[in-house]
Amino acid sequence: MRLPIIGYVLSDVIVSWIITLIIGGFLLWWLTAKRKWPLILDYIGTTDNRKIGTMYILFAILFFIRGGMDAMFIRTQLAVPDNDFWVFQADKYNEVFTTHGTVMIFFVAMPLLIGLMNIAVPLQLGANDLAFPYLNAISFWLFVSGAFIFNMAFFFNAAPNAGWTAYAPLSNDTFTSGPNNNYYIFGLQISGLGTIFTAINMIVTIARLRAPGMKLSRMPLFPWATLVTSSLILVAFPVLTVALLLLMFDRFYGTSFFGGEFGSPVYWQHLFWIFGHPEVYILVLPAFGIFSDIISTFSRKRIYGYTSMVISITLIGLLGFMVWAHHMFTVGLGALANSVFAITTMLIAVPTGIKVFNWLFTMRKGVVRMTTPMLFALGFIPTFVIGGVTGVMLAVAAADYQYHDSYFVVAHFHYTMIGGTILGAFAGIYYWYPKMTGKMLNEKLGKWHFWLFIIGFHLTFLPQHFAGLNGMPRRVFTYTWEDGVFLFNFVSTIGAYLMGISMLFVLWNLFKTHRSGTSSVDGDPWDGRTLEWTTDSPAPEHPFPNVPVVDRLDAYWYAKVNQTNLPQTKDVRPDPISIRTFQPILLAGVLMVMSIGFIYHWMWLQILGGGSVLAFFLIRSWTDERNEAYRKGEKS
Amino acid sequence: MKQMSDVLFLDKRFGFFLYLVVEAIMFATLFATYIIFTPAERGAHPSEVFEWKTVALTSIFLLSSSGTLLMAEKGLKNWSRKWIWVGLVTTFLLGAIFMGLEIHEFYKYAHEGYTLSMNNFLGAFYVLVGLHASHVAFGLGWMINLMIQFTKDMPRALFIEKHKIFNYYWHFVDVVWVLIVTIVYLPYLF
Amino acid sequence: MKKTGWILTLFLLSGCSLRVLDPASPYADKITRLIYLSFGIMMLVFVVVMILFVHFLKKFHETSDRVDEIPVDESGNRKLEITWTVLPVLLLVILAVPTVTTTYQLTSGASQGEGGQDKERVIIHVKAEQFRWEFTYEGGEVSYDKLVLPLDKEVELRLTSEDVIHSFWAPNLAGKIDVFPDKETRLVFTANKLGDFQGKCAEFCGSHHALMRFETTVMEASAYETWLQDQ
Ligand code: HEM
């Protein structure tokens, strides 16, 4: 069918346009009818960490729906051999798994975690905001901008199609011409910039805004994980930025770094994985931090082996940079390189194992309360251990010659990424929901969500190990009866639907919690241990008028146990300045315009967009909120 | 309570240093790219492209601009408007001359047929040195902005803050240039 | 958990026929052994974790009489922590030694290839292109999407690509080796079972990556010669 401007498209695009327009129209009507616009404007113009964190999570859920639908299409197409489900074969299928992977990693997992960091980290530190509230808003809107650019592609019938790893030379314009993979480049480039800024913000916040007395050795583990993750981002993301820049030159300006006559396809793989492997630790370490806090809270015990927990995350972070070539065992780097990278990879299992045992021993002799967040944390332990042990199996370089790029790998990384990151994000959302909104999510529905999700999960991904061992490569849109992987795939598809259904319970839960005017909870509904539970729920914009003074780990808990109050002080450093501003969202829009100029090679739009972006530096410089604040300071 | 501008300045300085780490890693990756692909098997060899005269000239101008910026820094310390002006203006002029030479260099190479698609040595060269040049160009714009802000009524603490952040940037860009000279040009000049 | 355990055993029963675990060459056999070894060690770890997990949950979950209980404070235990640092290291050493030796055995043949020295070796040139495999035998015979190998003879594949990266994978016979447009890679193995074996491209290479398959047939050496002559 032909669409105006876009040209010839298949029916999935048309259906998506129609559905999007209907839902969009309905949303507009609903927002207007319910007079929600002032609220929306308030959020758009905010620099408050809690509101920004909430928006991160909302958008992540939106994209989770997108990526989840992609997953359902993938699983439906693969349900039976020689299948022809709707349009999802060949190029369409390739577009679907590329979007699925990219969206899940960059626009679901990352923002879920960054959202939770925004909400919880300052509160856990006793800080009133992040160090740079304005920059935080910029980060968020850059993420939105990048995510929209990437997700737009599909609607213009140009979804990226070279896999989330975009291996050259397939990703070069010789083999995938057209705008498709340009969307990939610009989507990641712009959201990546936002991520880098967030990392800077987190590090400065953790380094300089901790409550009096909170030495690093008294800091909860979620901020610790955030600190390590942010440092990884600081080193890993710039490499991706440069890799994408070079790929862009290859595609746009005729260089041939990664393909063509002189290029080196393996060089792309090196750059990509020097970023990519740390990236998977960037995704999982914050989840470790969340689980640590949750397991300790709901065992009513301090975390077991705090010091070794901190050392472990740091070690994992460091080792994370020395293992990238385990993704490249089959490219023929030679036995020496493969052996070295096999061993460094195996080494990571040691600090990870330490963490698992410390979690287990935190529960020992404790009082383990089965709340929804705790259920997710408990579900995480066996699931992640399976993902971890298959990880060690993959590290066996020679054996990886068989596993590599097969469904075994697909199973492995979903065990780690869903078992770690996604379960962690769910746990964190249930746990900190009172801090975000002042309400508790319904526990019963939460438990339904957990059980359906975890059962569906194992049904989906456990069989995939065997499909891989029976010779099913990843990224294939079909297989035959003779391949002998039908049963594995069929079970996997059923599991996937179960996971899909479990997500309906989340929506129902959200709906129920907010519709019925569920009464608000007090500041400390879980009987928590860390400073966020000393503030009101939801956390106000200025949560700590007086800052608590901390003299040990979990100081709030011990104060409660001893039936005293935490001492407080007013004598602290000045707070970061929060403001209301619409510059960030405008910048996001302008960047999007510029990106489209590049994606479609429209020079005039590039210049227009690029010029406007530069203008934003000037606007920012001249509307600096410090002007006002320092002026007051000078007078007093 | 501590002086607000002091504390917030320290926050910002730390944040900006972290940002410079990010930049440093980007440049490091580009240096690696350059080293890997240079000299290329086919197409131009660096020794036939580079000229020591251009390198020397550009280096003199850019490096001395870091020196002249010290005058402005001194002016910031004792709050001497004169020194700040002298420092900023000379730095700007030197930087602008560098920019001119750089553009001329690129133009000349392209004219001689050494375009970025000729081989990967040239590709890596243009991306790396071009990224540096765009940093210089951005810095020039930044300086103009600073100069205008200097003429306006702005809290002194804020101007000092903005100026200092710029100084870190400019010195950083200079250090990158030193690395470019030693890694990109020098091995192929003599 | 029970359910998953049940499914697991069911899958394991069918495990013996999974292609990767059903080797038809000493090369693939070595990998199979490694897989079993690593799986065994890892199951050990998993089982230990699960036992502790279930035990602690059973023993320490909140019951109605413990609602207000405040557990005794404990911060850790040096000895235990050393235990679960050292033991995994030992297990990993047990795994790392065969990993490195096998990697050396399989890889040196694969990528450097002492090509030419060994007269006995059958050399076959493999050309991959979107989306088909071309096999050129020593006498210049060519076959498409069908690779024929002599039984019990060492073969050396020399692989190059015409366009993007592909990956040669015949799970019963050998591990993968990627196929590049800018360099030649090699794979050396000896088929020791007769029969037809599936082969697939294992590196995503574009629209019809899923259809880029080949059939590998292992024949008696004499049959192999006749087959070649018919080409
Ligand atoms: C909601 C349930 C999910 C299901 C049913 C699912 C299913 C799948 C399947 C079947 C593939 C393989 C596609 C192929 O190779 O042809 C895949 C790929 C992938 N998935 Fe998922 N997935 C889910 C959630 C996630 C999540 C939460 C993440 C990350 C946080 C994720 C990350 C990825 C990545 C990175 C790939 C690789 C894409 C590529 O090959 O380029 N998935 N998924």
Ligand SMILES: [Cu+2]
């Ligand atoms: Cu990795």
Ligand SMILES: [Cu+2]
């Ligand atoms: Cu392929």
